[in-house]
Amino acid sequence: MTTTFKDLRSRFGFHTTPFTREIAVKDRFPLGQFDEVVEALLHTLEARMSCALIAPAGTGKTSVLRTVISKLPEARYRTHYVKVTGLSKRDMCREIAQAIGLPPAGSYPSLIRKLQDRFHETSDSTGLRPVLILDEAQDLRPDTLAMLKILTNFDMDSKLVLSILLAGQPKLRDLLRRDDLEDVARRLAHYATLRTLTRDEVHAYLDHRCTVAGAASVPFDSGAIDALFEIGRGNLRATDQLARKSLEVAHQHDRDACSAAEVAQARKLLWP
Ligand SMILES: Nc1ncnc2c1ncn2[C@@H]1O[C@H](COP(=O)(O)OP(=O)(O)OP(=O)(O)O)[C@@H](O)[C@H]1O
Ligand SMILES: [Mg+2]
Incomplete structure (x- = not known):
């Protein structure tokens, strides 16, 4: 029955x-730790930096992301939420292209250029700050994660056109500890977590x-x-x-x- x-x-x-x-969002359980994490992530994004939220399955990460999105003023930010699967670099670019309203076609090099151009344009012409939110980032392939460095122009130090917020289970922390991802890990200005x-x-x-x-x-x-x-x-x-x-x-x-x-x-x- x-x-x-x-x-x-x-x-x-x-x-x-x-x-x-x-x-x-309005019905969320008002717990101090959620508010603190949301505030800290917002603060990092407002400072035009990237950050990560790493916590075990079922502890409220996606709910925190939805709250962060709801609190980023639309007049200043353009947020894009992508749920990650084990995507290749090209497929990840296609996914991001789709999220930001670009045709998701072309080779990896041409796609990444189009994405970079778009992120530049958005911040130059509209003054809107693009924020890319990648949920379930523990499933990112290492080479795809490394690509994020190119996307944010991490090595053209003066101008960061895009903030990235990575959210994932503890496997993401292991990924970010890999030698080949040190650059990406170091660019994350804040690491947040959630407890049970x-x-x-x-x-x-x-x-x-x-x-x-x-x-x-x-x-x-x-x-x-x-x-x-x-x-x-x-x-x-x-x-x-x-x-x-x-x-x-x-x-x-x-x-x-x-x-x-x-x-x-x-x-x-x-x-x-
Ligand atoms: N602030 C909150 N108030 C009320 N319920 C919440 C809150 N945060 C999370 N939940 C509930 O807890 C459950 C797990 O939350 P959520 O899906 O955000 O976890 P998660 O960390 O993203 O998990 P996973 O790693 O599996 O993606 C959901 O059913 C959600 O409704
Ligand atoms: Mg989740």
């Missing part, structure tokens, strides 16, 4: 699906996500909250998946709140 959104709505009073993957949540923060997070989804009361008892923390280890994504599944289990048990038993069963269903 599957639990539908309608079931969750009528049982727990949600008006939108709780614990979804995407969350509106503490027990109290998980408690507050569950309250927050239930409240923004419209629940009048939070359908997790204290045993459930402890279990969610013990199993999810303060990782946002794991907590979301477990909380959502626990609600489904509670509904199937005809219960109006989750206890540790529902969370334990949810864990078995999710990660047998």
